[in-house]
Amino acid sequence: MIPKNRLILLLILTILLCHVFPVAANNQKKLLINNQVINKHLNIKEENGALLIPLKVLEDSFNLDIEWIELIKSINIKLDNKIVKLRVDESKVQIGDQVKELSTPVRMTDGKVYIPLDFIAQILGYKLTWNTTEINLSKPSVQVNDVKYKKTTSGEEIIIHTNKRPRYDIASLQSPERLAIDILDSKLSNKLRDIAVNNGLIFQIRSKQFKTDVVRVVLDLYQPLSYQVDINKVKSGYQLKLKLSPRIIDFSYNKKEESFSILATKELGTYNVKSLPKDNKIIVEFPNVLLDIVKDHFAINNKWVDEVELVQVEENNNTVAKLILTTDKLFKLNIYNDPKNAKRLIIKPNRLKELLDVNYNPKEASVNIVTKEMVSPKSIPLKKGARLVLDFPETIFRKVHKSVEYDEKFIEEVRVSQFNKEVARVVIDLKELVNYELNTIKDSESEHYNTVVKLELPDDKDNKELIDTLNSDKSQQPQQRRDINHSKDESSKTNRLEDVNIVTNGNKIELNVNLKNKSKYRIRKFSYPNRLVIDLPQTINKLRKESIVEPKGIITDVRVSQFSWEPAVTRVVFELPYAIDYKVTSKSLTDQISIKLKTQSEESVLSNRTIVVDAGHGGADPGAIGPTGLIEKDVNLDIAKKLAALLRQAGATVKMTRKDDRYITLWSRADMANRLDSDIFVSIHSNAHKGKDASGTEIYVYPGSYGDTLVLAKLVQSSLQKEIDLIDRGVRFNELYVLEETTMPSILSEIAFITNRKEEKLLADPDFRQRAALGLYKGIVAFFNRVAKEER
Template sequence: MIPKRNSILVLLICIILFSYVLPISAMNMKVRLSINGQVVDQALNVQKVNDTLLIPVKVLDQQFALEVEWINIIKSVNIKLDDRIIKLRVGERQVQFGDEIKELSTKVKLVDGQALIPADFVAEILGYQMNFTDNELEFFKPILKVKDITYNETDFGEEIVITTNKKPHYKTKSLPAPERLFIDIFNSELTKEIDEIAVNNGLIFQIRSGQFKAGIVRIVLDLYQPLSYNTDVVKVGDDYQLKLKINPRIIGFRYNNERKTFAILSNKKLSDYQTKYKKEDNELIVEFSNTLLDVVKDSIEIEDNESIKKVKLNQINRGGSTAVKINFQLKKRVKFNTYNDPKNPNKLILNPNDTAELFGVKYDKQVNNVEIKVSKPVSVKSVPLKKGSRLVLDLPNTVFRKVSESLRVGNDSVEEIRIAQFNKKMSRVVVDLKKLVNYELESIQDDANNNYSIIVKLDNLNNDSQIDKSDDKSDKGKTSKDNHPSTDKSYEKYLEEVNIFKKKNRINLQINLNTKSDYKIRKFKYPNRLVIDIPGAVDNLDPDQIAKPQGIIKDVRVSQFSRDPLMSRVVFELPYPINYDLISKDQSAQIKLKLRIPNRDLSLSGRMIVIDAGHGGADPGAIGPSGIMEKKVNLDIAKRLTALLRKAGAKVKMTRTNDEYITLWSRADMANELGCDIFVSIHSNAHKGEDASGTETYIYPGSYGDTLILAKIMQSSLQEKIGLIDRGVKFERLYVLEKTTMPSILSEIAFITNEEEEQLLADPNLRQKAAAGLYEGIVAYFNR
C-alpha cells in the first residue's frame, strides 16, 4: 500500500507531465469568405486553433492577386508584397517581413498538402480589417483615410490638426514614464507616410504617426510633461479635421510689492476662471479650468501686505480634466479686481484691493473725447441704448465719493456728462449726446501718479463741415459734386478708386489715390464698421468707381468727411467685428487691407445642434400684459434661428416645430440620443415685478469649460444684437440643462411680463434680431 503522502506526489507529477503533452485543440471547418462586402468563396476550408483562425495561403494568390511561392524542400512560403518578400515556414511562428522579424499568433501548419497561415496576419500585411462570426470570414478595407497631420500656433493657442476624409471615431490615452499621449483613430489608414514633427516648445517634444495595426492609425505625442487639452471635430469642405487644442499654460506668477498686485503669465490669454471664498479656511481661491501649471515655484510667502500672507499654486485633476487652483491665504477678507494688462493680454493682473476710485470726468472739445479718471484699471462695460441718444458706461468695483455730479457741455456733439454711484459696487457715467455716434474706448496710464484714464473717443458726425451721413442709405453716403471740393488743380491729393477683391473666403480692400498719403484706420462697434480717414484728400469719385458690396461687406460709402481740415472718409459696413492685416505701408498711394474672416460657414458645416423652443401645447409659458403667449414667441424665434443655422450647413433638430406639448425629459433625451454638439433652449422671461427687464442666459450650477464659454459668448452676442439690458450669465437648476450631456444653455430673450419688452417680443424685427444674435453667438463659439 502506497502511503497517502506519496500517492499525492505521484498524482501531481502525472498531472504536470500530462499537461505538457496535451494537444492544442484544432477544429476543421468551412466558412464563407467575403472581401469588402463581396462573397468570393462560399465554402473555404479553414482550421481554428484555440482562438486563431488559419486559412489556406492560396487565398493570397487567388483573391488578393499576390505572388505566392511554395518551396517544398524546406516547407517554406514566400509572398511578394510590393517591394518586400515575406517568408514563413511550416511549424514556426516567426516570420521574416523584409528586414524585420515578426511573430505570428500561432504556427504555420501544413494540412492535406496546403499551408495554412493566421488570418489576422493576412489582414495586417494587406491593411485590411477582419471580422469572423457565425462561420463567416470578412476582410474589409478601412473607410477612413488619414490625409495629413499638422501642428499649428494660432491666435487662440496651439493645436494639432488631423485631417481625414470622413468623421473620425477616435480615442486618446495618456501614458507616463516617458510621458506620451496616444490618439488612436479607428477603422482608418494613412494615405501617405507622414514625417515626424519636431515641436520642442517645452511641453511637446515631437509628434509621430503610423499604422499601429490594421484599421488603426496611431498618433503619438512625446511630451516633456502631462498635457491638458480639448478635442473637437469640424467639417472643412469635403474633409474633417480632428483638432486637439492644447489648453493654456500658466508659465509665471509674480508679486509686485510696490503696487501690491499679482500677475499671472500664460502662453495665451486666460479667460475661463472662477473666484470663490472659503470662509472656514479664510482663503480666496482663483481656479482656471482646462489649464496647465508650468512654473518652478509653486508657493510665495507675502510680506508687507495687509490682506494676504501666502499664495500656493496647485495643479488639480478632476474627471479627466486639468485645472490650476491658486489659493490665497488671507489676513482679512478681500476681493480681486481682475483685468488683462493693456500692454500684454497674456498677463492677468489680480488686484486684491478690489475697489477703484472714480475721480471725475473731463471733456476735450478739440478732439471730442471724454476722459474718465480712475485710480486703477477698470473693465468698462458699455451699454448701447436703443432709445435716446445716450452712451452708458458702467465701471464695476468702482466708487465715486461725491455720489453724483454732472458736467454741462452743450456743444454740437455732447449735451451733458453725468456721473453717479449706481450701486454699492458700480459707478456709472452717462454721456448725453445730440445723436448716437461711433466711439472707441482706450485705457492709458498716467506715469506721473500711477492713475489711469479711460478715454472715450467720440466720432464727429454733426459738424457743418462734416457731411458723411452714416445712416443715409439712399445714395450710399456718396456726396454730390456740388457739396464737396471741386477738382480744381489746387487740390493735389484725391481718391481714384475703391475696390473689393473677393476670392473664395478671402476679402481684400483697396483704396487707390493719385499720390502717397497718410491715413488712419479705425474699427468701430455699434454698428460694426471699418473706417479709413485720409487727411488732405478730395473725394471726387463717380459711383462706378466705388466697389459694390459683396461677401461680408454690407455697404461701402465714400464722402468728403471734412472741408476744414480737408479729409476724405471711406466706410465699410460689416456684419460683426472683424480683424484685419494691413498690407500697405504707413504712407502709400494704395491703402490695402486683408480681412481676417473666420470660416463661418465651414465652422457650422456638419454640426449637430438641437434648438429647443420652450413650452408649447397645453403649457403656454408666461403670458404678457396684453395676452401674448411665451410659447408662440419662443417657437417663432427658434424657427428663425434654425433657418439661419441650416443655411450655414448645420444639422439642426428642433424639439418641437408646432404648438405641441413636449416633456422636459423628452427634450433632453432627444439631444442626448442625437449626440449633438450643443443644446440651445429659447425662452421669454417673466417676473412678478413689471419693471424687470433685460436679457440673460442660464447654465446648470457647476458648469464650466465649454458650457460657460458658450453661455458667455451667446449672452454677449444676443445682448449686442437686440440692445436690451445685459443681465449676464446665471446658474439655475433647470432640468434640460442638468440632463443634457453636451454644452447646454437656456436663453431668456426678454421679459414678456414687462409691457415695453412684450411689445418688442411681438415685433417680427426684434425676433429676427434675436435669432441673428443667437446665430452669431453659435458661430463665434465654434470659431473660438
C-alpha cells in the first residue's frame, strides 16, 4: 500500500506535468502507407488535435536527408531542390523562400524530436487519414501533368493535362478577381511554372498543390471570364479545356496614320456602326465578343477625336463589345482588315484637316498659317530660289488656291494651294533667303492653330552674325550652281556633318553633334512639340537614315535633314517628351557641339526615400553553394552592401535586414520593412538549379502584383541585365514570403546562377558584384524618377 504522503506527492507531480503539456499525450498507432503496414507500434504524440511523429521515422520510412543543427535546435530536411527548416518549439516552418504555419509547434522530449504529421504528409504529397488505432498515408489517383495557355484559330484555351479522367470544381473568387479550378483527388506530377498571360483579361495562370489531394489552377483575372468546359481523351490521358469566348485583346492608336486598330483572338467579321451626333459619339458594336484589355479609356486629343472608350455590355442575353469615339465632328469610318493579319481590324476616320487662312505680319516679320487642327508641317528644301516651302500633310485648303503679294523689303508673295488630294502647300517667296523659326501656337479664343514662320531678318542684332555666315558662301557661288555631290570646289567651301550621338549616364544625358571642321551653330528650344533644334550653316548632311543614332533616355526622336541647299544648312532635331532646360558646354566655334540636358538629379529623386535592402540567407542558412564552394549568403551580403552604399550616396535612407553573417527569419525581414514604412523592398539572392547549365538573371514579384511593383521589377530587371550582360530571364511570379508579406512595392532579384560554373566565377568577382549593385541602383533611380514625375 502506497503511503498517503507519497500518493499526494505523485498527484501534485501529475498536475504539474499536465500543466507543462496540457493537451499532449503519448500513444501507439499502426502506420500504413498506401495501405501497406510500415510500423505496427508507432509511438506518436497528440497535441491540440494534431499528431506528432518522431523524426527518426522520417528517415526510416521515407528515406529523407535530415540534418540536425544542435546550436539553434533546428532541423533541415532536403526535399527536391529545397531545404525545409524547422526549429524546436517554433510554429513556423521555412520551405525554401516561403514561410508556412504549422498546426502545432515542433516538440522535443527525452532527446527525441517530434514533427507534426499533417505537415509531413503535405510536403511529401500524401493524403492523411487516421483514427484511434491507425494512421493511413495515401497518394492521390489523378496526376496533373501540365497546364497550358494556347491560342488556336477558333480562339484561346486553357488546357489541363491529366493521366485519368478528372473530377473538378470551378469557383469564381473575389478581391482580387480569380477563377479557381480544383482537380479533385489529384497531385502535381512536377512543379509547374506560372504562365504570364497578361493580355488584359487574364493576368497569369498559377498551379499549385492546394491540398494534399487537390491541385488548384488559378487564373488571376482583370475581370470576370466567359468560357466553356470540355474534357477530351487523348493518347497521353485526358485534357480539361476552358475555351474562352472570342475577345478583343488589344487596341492601339497610330499617331502617324491617325488610325485605330483592334486586335482580336479571331477575325471580327460582324460589326455595326452607329452615329449619335447629339451625343457627340460614333459607336462601333461587336456582338458576341468579349472585351479583354487592361486599359479601356484613351485620351486621343487629335482635335477631331477627343477620346476613345471600350466597353462591354449585356444586350438581349448577348455580350457586346463597343468602341465609342467621342467627337464633335461628323465623319465616316473606313473599316477594313489588316492585309498582314486578318485578326486585326483597322478603323480610320475618313476626314482631312483644314487649312483656313494665311497672312503676313510685317511688324513681327512672320507668316501665320491658320489650321483648324494641329498639323505638323514639313519643310521642303529647295536647291534653287529664295523661297520657303511648307507642306501640310492630310490637309485640305477649300479655296484651292490663294496668292497674296506684299510690298515688303524681304518678302514678295505668299501662295497657298492644294498640292494634291491630301497635302496643302504654302510657298513663301523671298527677295533674299533668310533663316527662320517654325513654331505652332494654339489660339485660346478660336481654338485654331497658328503655324508661325518667323523670318529672322538681317537687321536683327541677335541673328545678323549667323545670317551673314549663312549667306557668305552664297555670294561666292557661280551663277550656274553645280550639284554639291559632284563638285570638288563646292565641297571645299562647305562643312560636313560627321556624327550625331546621345550619351546617357544614369539620369544624365549629353547630346553630341560632330562636324568635319569647326563651325558656328545655333541652338533653339521649341514647343508643340517640345524639341531642341540645332542649325549648322555651310554644312551638308550625308548621314544615312539608318546611321542616325536611336533615341535614348528621355529623347523620343532624332531627326537630321538638309534644311536648305543654297546656302547649305543642316538641321538636327532632338524631340523631348516635355520642356527641359539645357546647357551648352562647347565653344561657339567648334567641330564638337555638346549639350547637357538638365534632368532631375539622382540625389533629389532619392532624397526622403526609405529603401530596405535584404541580403538573402545568412548565419546557419548558407543558401545555395556553387560547384567550387562559393556560398550564396556571402555573395548576397556583399552586393547588398554595395547597393546600400550607392543609394546612401544619392541621398536615400537605407536599412539593411542584415549587415553581417547572421540568421534572420523571413518573417523578421518582412516585418522590418513594414515597421519602417519603407518606399520599396529589394531582396538580393543568387539563383540555383539542379541543371548545371541554367543561366541568366531574373526578378520575382508576388503573383497578382501590378502597378508600381511591376514597374519597379521591369525597370530594375532592364538596368541590371544591361550592366551584367547575362541572359534576360525577365520578371517572374512566385509566392515568396518576403514578397507576400511586405506592404510596399517589393522585388526579389536573382542576380545569376551560383550553380553554373561560369556564373559562379562571375559572382566571385568583386567587379561583377559592383556592376550588379550598379544595375540594381540604376533601376531604382529610374523607378523613383517615374514616381517623381507622377507626383508633380
